[in-house]
Amino acid sequence: MTRRHPKGLPILFFTEMWERFSFYGMRAILVLYLTKETMGDNPGMGWSNADALVLYGWYTMLVYVMSIPGGIIADKLLGQKKTVFLGGILIAVGQLTLAIDNVVAFYSGLAFIISGVGCLKPNISTMVGGLYKQGDSRRDSGFTIFYIGINIGAASAPLIVGYVGEVYGWHYGFGLAGIGMLLGQAVYIWGQKFLKEVGNFVSVQHIEGTKKSIPLTGKEKDRVIVLLISFLIVIVFWAAYEQAGGLMNIYTKEKIDRVILGWEIPASLFQSVPALFVIIFGTTVAAYWAKRNKKNKESSSLFKMAIGTIIMGTGFLLMSGAALEAEDGGKAMLAWLIFSYLLQVIGELSISPVALSFITKLAPLKYASIMMGVYFAATGLGNKVAGLVGELATNAGELEVFTGIFIFCLAFGFLLLVFFRKLKALTHGAEEIKE
Ligand code: GLN
Helix, strand or coil, X not given: CCCCCCCHHHHHHHHHHHHHHHHHHHHHHHHHHHHCCCCCCCCCXXXXXXXXXXXXXXXXXXXXXXXXXXXXXXXXXXXXXXXXXXXXXXXXXXXXXXXXXXXXXXXXXXHHHHHHHHHHHHXXXXXXXXXXXXXXXXXXXXXXXXXXXXXXXXXXXXXXXXXXXXXXXXXXXXXXXXXXXXXXXXXXXXXXXXXXXXXXCCCHHHHHCCCCCCCCCHHHXXXXXXXXXXXXXXXXXXXXXXXXXXXXXXXXXXXXXXXXXXXXXXXXXXXXXXXXXXXXXXXXXXXXXXXXXXXXXXXXXXXXXXXXXXXXXXXXHHHHHHHHHCCCCCCEXXXXXXHHHHHHHHHHHHHHHHHHHHHHHHCCHHHHHHHHHHHHHXXXXXXXXXXXXXXXXXXXXXXXXXXXXXXXXXHHXXXXXXXXXXXXXXXXXXXXXXX
16 A cells, blocks of 8 residues: 655645646747737737747747746755745746736836746656655655656646637737736745645755764765756657657647547647646556566666656657658648657656656755756757757758657657666666655
């Protein structure tokens, strides 16, 4: 029998769910708002597609890169708990500022959100890890549950904020995302009683018991190396996976047959499909890996990440199938897209929640938040590369880009599996902490 999870988990679950609701809601309408003409009903900013995508690329990168200062603030100054609170306030202020129809408000709103996500996102993830002591076997499943919360926010926001933004007005959409964040803050404040033990500021002197800073031990250094290697995987993974919001989104709109029973499903609705798959299959994939672990078969985090990259990459082979079918100017079957997302999500579930849990296990205590910050910065870099890869399709063609992603992920994943054994020897098995 597995023991119940700590009471702090639902608090962090709901706070992060609302934060992601606000983030993905805003993300869903940002480009639409930027490119909408300045005249007529529900006017936008009148930007070109290319300009809008550039801003979008910088924005999605910066929100995650700001996790590094967010982590530093937590480790050196405030502790994770207070930094999460600060982040929530900044995001809510940012979203509500965007609700004002004015250019200055627009840019300052974005700046607030970027700083806020940087403070909140990495530190709330580290706090989830802090709910479990070293060796607690519930840690991985705790992160799976947390990840499902993230995706409830991510699945519902594009539908709700997207609808309000497009139909009632962009600024109502931004405002609604802000209200979501305020609800998250309310849950967080209410739940403080369950978070007494976690996320508090611990000074370096306190950890080390001396005024002089002690260098990392050999074992800690090995672990940091393993973490840095995993961050490389993370960049490759998100660079491919994040095609969903860009290239795959446009492809769905233009070349996938979306008519079911005479109704053409809007392309934007498919943006919620990966998140829905995470909610449906999250526990199944986690249970599979846990079972393997019990049988003492290889299931260390780096192994899961390599396999995850291969499975996700195979999803792009299906997109190549779609591109082949649509090559002569026709449209491709919807099933290609759906099964491609399914494989991508099975890959994601073997990487993303695994990485979060893994970082909280391996990072030296005094760098716990900073390491999480660097992890998110790596995902941010992946997002930016994703934009560049997506752009390639305008010249090279979609078939070539989808197939290229597939081959690259496959080769990269297999290389990791080969290299993996060497790495184990090199780092004295530092990546294998069985709980
Ligand atoms: N989709 C996940 C989330 O929104 C992971 C994002 C990431 O790691 N960059 O939290």
